[in-house]
Amino acid sequence: VQADDEAGRTWSVLLDLGNGALGPLQRHVDPAALDAVALSHLHADHVADMPVLGVLLRYRPGPRRVDRLDVWGPAGTLERLAHLAGKDPAADTSPTFAVHVWDPEAPVVVGPMVLTPMPVLHSVPAFGVRVVGPSEDDPGRRVTLVYTGDTDAGPDLDALAAGADLLLCEASNVDGRDDAHRGVHLSGRRAGEAGARAGAGRLVVTHVPPWNDPADAAAAAREAYAGPVDVAAPAATHLL
Numbered sequence: 187v188q189a190d191d192e193a194g195r196t197w198s199v200l201l202d203l204g205n206g207a208l209g210p211l212q213r214h215v216d217p218a219a220l221d222a223v224a225l226s227h228l229h230a231d232h233v234a235d236m237p238v239l240g241v242l243l244r245y246r247p248g249p250r251r252v253d254r255l256d257v258w259g260p261a262g263t264l265e266r267l268a269h270l271a272g273k274d275p276a277a278d279t280s281p282t283f284a285v286h287v288w289d290p291e292a293p294v295v296v297g298p299m300v301l302t303p304m305p306v307l308h309s310v311p312a313f314g315v316r317v318v319g320p321s322e323d324d325p326g327r328r329v330t331l332v333y334t335g336d337t338d339a340g341p342d343l344d345a346l347a348a349g350a351d352l353l354l355c356e357a358s359n360v361d362g363r364d365d366a367h368r369g370v371h372l373s374g375r376r377a378g379e380a381g382a383r384a385g386a387g388r389l390v391v392t393h394v395p396p397w398n399d400p401a402d403a404a405a406a407a408r409e410a411y412a413g414p415v416d417v418a419a420p421a422a423t424h425l426l
């Protein structure tokens with residue numbers, strides 16, 4: 187997520203860095219120019235490339251924007267990242283990351299953006315993130331991107347998503363096939379219902395596993411949500 191401040195400097199926040207994400211990320215932003223990383227939760231598909239990012243930041247020659255990149259996540263993030271890197275978590279010697287624990291009462295300011303973590307329903311402690319920042323077209327107007335991370339439906343999701351201009355919403359499951367696994371993930375239909383209840387301006391479904399057809403997830407969302415629905419795709423850009 188990127189936004190410019192009044193001086194024209196572009197600020198960049200990375201929302202999760204799962205397996206395989208660091209490579210394509212570099213087509214869009216120099217990892218050394220990131221201002222913060224916001225981790226929704228510690229499942230591997232959301233954090234697995236973090237130690238690889240750490241290697242890049244530590245060893246790639248050239249300037250870095252900050253000495254230690256701010257990383258926000260749930261309790262245990264420091265320890266999990268150390269384990270993934272094969273390091274002793276008792277020794278906080280990371281030369282690359284400054285790890286902080288999310289506090290829903292303490293929104294995080296990153297340049298012109300404010301990130302508010304909100305707990306959501308998943309199989310492990312997990313947060314969605316509300317990102318509020320200046321509109322691309324009208325910087326005096328504040329717009330809201332909501333990223334659900336992994337979650338099923340419920341009051342936590344509704345509180346997170348309320349009023350989003352863009353709801354980036356997971357849609358992992360297929361109704362009928364995955365009904366035994368409630369409380370962990372949304373389906374396309376439940377993503378659509380969440381968007382409708384939130385009054386979201388647009389819905390982008392993501393986290394569709396490769397064994398599902400993303401078009402089915404989008405179609406299921408459209409049955410419940412009347413606004414525009416897109417499937418998240420590499421290199422897709424959404425201006426708010």
Ligand SMILES: [Zn+2]
Nearest residue numbers: 227229308336
């Ligand atoms: Zn998960």
Ligand SMILES: [Zn+2]
Nearest residue numbers: 229231232336
């Ligand atoms: Zn996941």
